Amino acid sequence: MEELVQYILKFGDLSKQQLELIVSKGEELKIRKDSYFSEAGKIPKQVGFIVEGVIRGGYYNNKGEEITRCFIMENSLVCDYVNFEASTSSSEYLQAATDCSLIVFSKKNWEELSHIISGWDNIKNKMVQLCMYQKSRKGPVISQDATTRYLEFLENYPSVINRVPLSYIASYLGVTQQSLSRIRRNIR
Amino acid sequence: MEELVQYILKFGDLSKQQLELIVSKGEELKIRKDSYFSEAGKIPKQVGFIVEGVIRGGYYNNKGEEITRCFIMENSLVCDYVNFEASTSSSEYLQAATDCSLIVFSKKNWEELSHIISGWDNIKNKMVQLCMYQKSRKGPVISQDATTRYLEFLENYPSVINRVPLSYIASYLGVTQQSLSRIRRNIR
DNA sequence: TTCACTTTTTACCATTTGGTAAACAGCGGT
DNA sequence: ACCGCTGTTTACCAAATGGTAAAAAGTGAA
Numbered sequence: 001m002e003e004l005v006q007y008i009l010k011f012g013d014l015s016k017q018q019l020e021l022i023v024s025k026g027e028e029l030k031i032r033k034d035s036y037f038s039e040a041g042k043i044p045k046q047v048g049f050i051v052e053g054v055i056r057g058g059y060y061n062n063k064g065e066e067i068t069r070c071f072i073m074e075n076s077l078v079c080d081y082v083n084f085e086a087s088t089s090s091s092e093y094l095q096a097a098t099d100c101s102l103i104v105f106s107k108k109n110w111e112e113l114s115h116i117i118s119g120w121d122n123i124k125n126k127m128v129q130l131c132m133y134q135k136s137r138k139g140p141v142i143s144q145d146a147t148t149r150y151l152e153f154l155e156n157y158p159s160v161i162n163r164v165p166l167s168y169i170a171s172y173l174g175v176t177q178q179s180l181s182r183i184r185r186n187i188r
Numbered sequence: 189m190e191e192l193v194q195y196i197l198k199f200g201d202l203s204k205q206q207l208e209l210i211v212s213k214g215e216e217l218k219i220r221k222d223s224y225f226s227e228a229g230k231i232p233k234q235v236g237f238i239v240e241g242v243i244r245g246g247y248y249n250n251k252g253e254e255i256t257r258c259f260i261m262e263n264s265l266v267c268d269y270v271n272f273e274a275s276t277s278s279s280e281y282l283q284a285a286t287d288c289s290l291i292v293f294s295k296k297n298w299e300e301l302s303h304i305i306s307g308w309d310n311i312k313n314k315m316v317q318l319c320m321y322q323k324s325r326k327g328p329v330i331s332q333d334a335t336t337r338y339l340e341f342l343e344n345y346p347s348v349i350n351r352v353p354l355s356y357i358a359s360y361l362g363v364t365q366q367s368l369s370r371i372r373r374n375i376r
Numbered sequence: 377t378t379c380a381c382t383t384t385t386t387a388c389c390a391t392t393t394g395g396t397a398a399a400c401a402g403c404g405g406t
Numbered sequence: 407a408c409c410g411c412t413g414t415t416t417a418c419c420a421a422a423t424g425g426t427a428a429a430a431a432g433t434g435a436a
Binding site: 081130140 | 249253255269270273309313314316317318320321323324327328329330331332359361362363
């Protein structure tokens with residue numbers, strides 16, 4: 001759980017005792033590649049912290065096609081927070097793009113922390129805001145051509161390229177898998 | 189200020205007295221089309237609530253081209269909140285796409301509300317989360333062709349099309365102004 | 377190893393989009 | 407009205423991308 005502790009401490013100071021209390025409310029969860037952390041059409045039940053692996057955030061457009069909206073990496077919070085908080089069903093899913101190792105908090109445990117740790121809400125909100133901020137930025141720039149988008153993806157996510165199926169990356173970049181394959185050939 | 193009061197009440201209950209206190213901390217601000225609410229490279233100094241008008245969120249890519257990332261409409265909070273809170277300079281700007289009428293809160297006033305109104309932090313965080321959520325979703329889908337993106341834009345933002353310059357919409361959709369013009373002709 | 381299955385690469389052609397340049401339309405100021 | 411400025415539309419051709427289909431490469435199980 002050490003990674004989680006270090007992550008939390010980036011947002012504010014807590015005593016060793018308080019940190020132990022937080023960790024005690026989390027559970028380790030391993031999920032296999034392609035399984036879902038939360039599903040489209042369902043209420044998100046957990047907040048997660050990624051210890052190892054990559055999570056893919058996406059949704060189905062009105063033609064039923066899968067759209068990949070973001071990749072979430074190690075040492076990040078992962079949650080569809082607005083729907084988690086409001087207990088509303090989400091239009092998005094969060095899916096393991098690789099085998100993942102997480103620390104998860106049930107809604108009950110997550111809310112309890114607000115009551116038993118003073119200062120937690122402040123830290124929590126900063127963490128959630130960063131989580132949402134990271135989801136919202138750094139996406140591929142729609143006005144750039146596919147080659148540029150791919151090269152920028154390599155810069156922003158160098159560790160992802162060899163870990164997740166190419167089809168997910170193509171979906172993220174907004175091109176067909178064939179086009180991405182051609183782009184990769186032309187770059188060499 | 190009635191719009192702001194109604195907006196706040198969607199996130200939690202407050203007394204008439206408390207609402208008046210909140211309103212008293214806000215200032216009316218009118219900004220002309222094309223002027224900036226916050227600028228790229230600078231620290232965001234205010235949280236705003238849009239009473240009338242449309243704000244355009246965007247940034248410069250590494251080639252110096254303007255990228256439009258979102259449009260923010262009436263009755264929404266507008267802020268680069270993560271950088272506002274941390275007093276860090278933003279890579280994005282928020283620009284009036286039409287003449288705008290806002291209610292704005294300085295950082296000082298915004299923070300004072302947390303001390304003088306119990307329950308405000310809870311409401312505030314929900315408002316900020318929604319603000320960030322709206323910024324992050326509903327963007328044009330990169331894998332769809334430009335015509336589809338334009339048609340979906342019309343559905344999602346029917347009131348914007350005749351209010352802002354076409355070049356902003358083209359930038360948002362990721363096409364040149366000429367291509368957008370051709371698309372509009374072909375649809376009729 | 378071989379087989380079955382999935383992922384990735386290639387190839388071909390039709391379609392879409394970008395780049396450049398010019399014409400056209402709208403609008404405010406004089 | 408006329409001018410100058412800005413925003414929008416057109417046109418033409420080159421380049422990028424999608425759709426379809428098939429081949430090649432990788433992977434795991436028997």
